[in-house]
Amino acid sequence: MSRVLVVDDDAAIRTVVAQALRRAGYEVSVAESLAQLARALSLGVPDVLVTDVVLPDGDGLDNLRDIAARFPALPVIVLSAQNTLTTAIRATEAGAYDYLPKPFDLDTLTRAVAGALARRGLSAESPVGDEGALPLIGRSPAMQDVYRTIARLVSNDLTVLVSGESGTGKELVARAVHDLGPRAQAPFVAINMAAIPRELIEAELFGHERGAFTGAAQRNAGRFEQAAGGTLFLDEIGDMPMEAQTRLLRVLQSGEFTSVGGARTIRADVRIVAATNRDLAAHVASGQFREDLFYRLNVVPIALPPLRDRGNDIALLARHFLDEAAAQGLPRRQLDESAITVLEGHDWPGNVRELENLMRRLAVLARDEVIAGDAVRAMIGAGTGAGPGTGLVGTTATPDLTDAVRALIDRIARERPAALDDGSLYDRVIGEVERPLIELMLARHGQNQLRAARALGINRNTLRKRLDTLGIDPGRTG
Numbered sequence: 001m002s003r004v005l006v007v008d009d010d011a012a013i014r015t016v017v018a019q020a021l022r023r024a025g026y027e028v029s030v031a032e033s034l035a036q037l038a039r040a041l042s043l044g045v046p047d048v049l050v051t052d053v054v055l056p057d058g059d060g061l062d063n064l065r066d067i068a069a070r071f072p073a074l075p076v077i078v079l080s081a082q083n084t085l086t087t088a089i090r091a092t093e094a095g096a097y098d099y100l101p102k103p104f105d106l107d108t109l110t111r112a113v114a115g116a117l118a119r120r121g122l123s124a125e126s127p128v129g130d131e132g133a134l135p136l137i138g139r140s141p142a143m144q145d146v147y148r149t150i151a152r153l154v155s156n157d158l159t160v161l162v163s164g165e166s167g168t169g170k171e172l173v174a175r176a177v178h179d180l181g182p183r184a185q186a187p188f189v190a191i192n193m194a195a196i197p198r199e200l201i202e203a204e205l206f207g208h209e210r211g212a213f214t215g216a217a218q219r220n221a222g223r224f225e226q227a228a229g230g231t232l233f234l235d236e237i238g239d240m241p242m243e244a245q246t247r248l249l250r251v252l253q254s255g256e257f258t259s260v261g262g263a264r265t266i267r268a269d270v271r272i273v274a275a276t277n278r279d280l281a282a283h284v285a286s287g288q289f290r291e292d293l294f295y296r297l298n299v300v301p302i303a304l305p306p307l308r309d310r311g312n313d314i315a316l317l318a319r320h321f322l323d324e325a326a327a328q329g330l331p332r333r334q335l336d337e338s339a340i341t342v343l344e345g346h347d348w349p350g351n352v353r354e355l356e357n358l359m360r361r362l363a364v365l366a367r368d369e370v371i372a373g374d375a376v377r378a379m380i381g382a383g384t385g386a387g388p389g390t391g392l393v394g395t396t397a398t399p400d401l402t403d404a405v406r407a408l409i410d411r412i413a414r415e416r417p418a419a420l421d422d423g424s425l426y427d428r429v430i431g432e433v434e435r436p437l438i439e440l441m442l443a444r445h446g447q448n449q450l451r452a453a454r455a456l457g458i459n460r461n462t463l464r465k466r467l468d469t470l471g472i473d474p475g476r477t478g
Helices: 011-023 034-043 060-070 085-093 106-120 141-153 170-179 198-206 242-254 280-285 291-297 311-327 337-345 351-365 373-384 399-415 425-444 449-456 460-470
Strands: 003-007 027-031 048-052 076-080 098-101 160-163 188-192 231-235 271-276 300-303
Touching (some): 003 034, 048 060, 048 106, 085 098, 198 242, 311 351, 351 449, 399 425, 425 449, 425 460
Parallel strands (some): 003 048, 048 076, 160 271
């Protein structure tokens, strides 16, 4: 059970706040002065500190700077009856996680505590140190903004649009919104718009009746039905075709839908979290995305920062991924300071997913238990196709790969010359690479689709879709 320390010289406020937090599932202790706060911290550091500004023996904000220096991982929520901009700025400058002017709503305080715990990867039901409960990791200022937004929206059902580059962790944000909110016990259902054939998107979302189209041998529930009472995560929403956008908009407006080929109206009891790595506003301007749907989805926007803007988080994330790898049976590794320096110097075009994959490669292939900078540098170069002396980022394909692509283009030109001009070339080339890549990863991981998907940097549902599309039998690859 997560622990909260409340410091306020008003006994009535201490009592009311403590009761509200205990009802929310937290263990609460109280203090009424800086001296009592110091004694409480000497006995054990809480998971969250809630403190007033004006205390009998001093200024809580002045004391906060010392606390932040001694306990940098401790989130602090500041309460104050001095409802001025100056006080809010002082609280922010002192390192407060949140600032609540008095009188404040107890639900607002409870959400702020939940957000502070999410920052540390904890919840009311999660014991301290349970790494399986870490939905998001990072203490950088950029991630603090994300945590603050999540803390304010978890208790309501507002639609959320998460934007960010590929690999930044958009699905983790969606899961945090779900897991920290009132729908946590209901299903979390994810669907990737980019992985579904255009003609099947509506059936995937809304389900279909028997005989609705060729091959529909039985009724299938769509993702809206599967997520009933919970959260529906629409990943890569920017890839949704226009006709499906229109249908989704009607559902968001009316709160009801019918399955493909059906007549019965079904209530859409889900929270929608959408995600995109595209600039949807630009897509709206160019007519590729419906403006009215964009505003329906963009009720609460969350912009995830790229890893290159989270320099303070890289070492924390890297060590976490090494610990995860060890927990899954891979050799336990550690990083020395030179390794951290190299990691922090890389620009991470693949973001957090790239860092996670690199840590797994190092766990398997590194020779020493303590990994040095040279090993990290070599592994980054190997992972990007960089040759000796190319630095951290390899931007040029290896000669063998270039020759292979050239030979493939020559073969297509001989066998299907029209493909060089009909717009199908990109899909053909990617398909030629994708099939052996998936087959090799499945073989490498003993046909375990979850591990293969993790190695590829995609989720298991996406891998299953690609297996079906490419006609790959996972039991016969190798």
